[in-house]
Amino acid sequence: MPTLTYRDALNQALREEMQRDPDVFLMGEEVGVYQGAYKVSRGLLEEFGPQRVVDTPIAELGFAGIGVGAAMAGLRPVIEFMTWNFALLALDQIVNSAAKMLYMSGGQIPMPIVFRGPNGAALQLSSQHSQAWESWIAHIPGLKVVAPATPADAKGLLKAAIRDNNPVIVLEGEMLYNVKGDVPDGEHVVPIGQAEVKREGTDVTLICHSKTVTTALKAADQLAADNVSAEVLDLRSLRPMDEAAVLESVRKTNRAVVVEEGWPHAGIGAQVVDIIQRDAFDSLDAPVQRVTQADVPMPYNKHLERAAKPSPEKVVAAARRVLYLDE
């Protein structure tokens, strides 16, 4: 199986879907001539031309809305935000236009559109460029939300998103673009709404998505050194969420830690904890722990930044708490 970076896996998904369906086009800032701010769209302008790889002005609200309008007419736009931090300006179009169009038109107007771009903190970009948006966006009925952690999932979930007849939010990990992994050639579609066990274990479940999958896998390695067998469950989709997979794992391990890059208050982890307490309460041997970003805006200083982010050490500490190993 070929080894690709996460970036090139996304590129492959875009290229293949644009080859497959002439209604698919890519629109966003710097996607064409510049080849993509993160080079996800490298080579696409040359292959598909400026009609299908459309450079926009810096006007997120405007071009997100143009994408929604094009989808109303039956095209399948892929709207790239240079980062999700800038997509905040387009939230009206995502939430009020895209997510509600089918419902408030009485089922007449489907919305086959993808909004994608990097999400979560990178390195030393301070407060405005280091945010994880998943709990904001996963709150909205009418949207689907995916957050791939590996190159294979990046390709498979983006292909599924482009083929979906609903607005799909693809949250790409800003720190994952250079990560390499095996990626199946050609037709590789990961169904939206299916979590995946990335590492099997029996003592505790580490529930994570996107970049925190890497964090959890490192933590699982460290825990193994102490003879703790951690299962790493990658949610992959945040809406719909694979509740069955969460429950199955927690019923097996009886303990859980939820890891995310977002803030703790009303975060994705809060939703996961709700699923567990509602339907697996009797299986729990300890209260569920959460590891999140510190409840502060992201600082610039690298030591403070490290202290703010989830880390393998924080996940190990949380796992030891749910296992009562430190009493």
Added chain:
Amino acid sequence: MTATARSTKDTAQSELWRRLLRQMLLIRRFEEKAAEAYALGKIGGFCHLYIGQEAVGVGSLAALRDDDYVICSYREHGQALIKGVAPGAVMAELFGKSTGCSKGKGGSMHLFDAGKRFMGGHGIVGGHIPLGAGLAFAIKYRGGDQVCLCFFGEAAVNIGAFHEALNMASVWKLPIVFVCENNRYGMGTAFERVAAVTDVVEHACSYDMAAAVVDGMNVLTVYDATRRAVERARTSGHPTLLEVRTYRFMGHSMSDPLHGVYRTKDEVEEQKARDPITQLAGKLKDEGLLDQDAMDALDTEIRDEVEAAVTFADESPDPEPDALYHDVLAD
């Protein structure tokens, strides 16, 4: 021109005038009934009437083909009726019934009929202007010769979405006509109190776009101006901004009194003297194309049509309870 050709042209023109009069009257009578139904509690939520502004929707839509797109703000009952949505389906939607054009899910502000290319009814001021540009983008992407007519009020001009959409429509040469219905008040705020540039049309200069100021109380003027703009969009793909100066005779919504505290009764009365329906009816009478009996007959016919729409809405069922969960996501 031969006598026959002249007479054919005259016939076509008088047919157009009669059609425009009929359409304006349909909207007027429909909206009057909607106001009654609102007072009776049959219509809930916000309900923004089009009374006074009929010439804008009627005149501009007369310049369209069936396969052209129309997208509107939340004051869109009139455009929906003229684009071909059945009066019964519009009234039923206002009543929240399952037979409504949005199955009772949208209400007054979210009328849709995709088959008629009536693309809504949108509730966030200015938010749908980029959507209109997106419909035009899709037309161009597919190499079609349709156009999109995008309606919004003058208050939307202060929103960023307006400027972003006009810029991209001009840069990309999208076949769209932006129809700004300048009724002078954004809810209760007079435009000149909140806009540095009070001639909306001047904004077109910033985006290198064709533009015109149009008398929105004269349906024929609106028709002519829109026809030119639509022709430009259809043949060259260039967008146009039309500032159509109009006036609403009613409050902003049904919860707002007739003239409120932000405008005087005298001002409203003065504007009512320019009633677009009276103007066109007078013209038809002057030209000997419509006498009072014919006018009365037309009015009766339309009142019956609107009454039938109300009956249809009244007798239609509410959505089934499980409709709550339908159409959140497509298959």
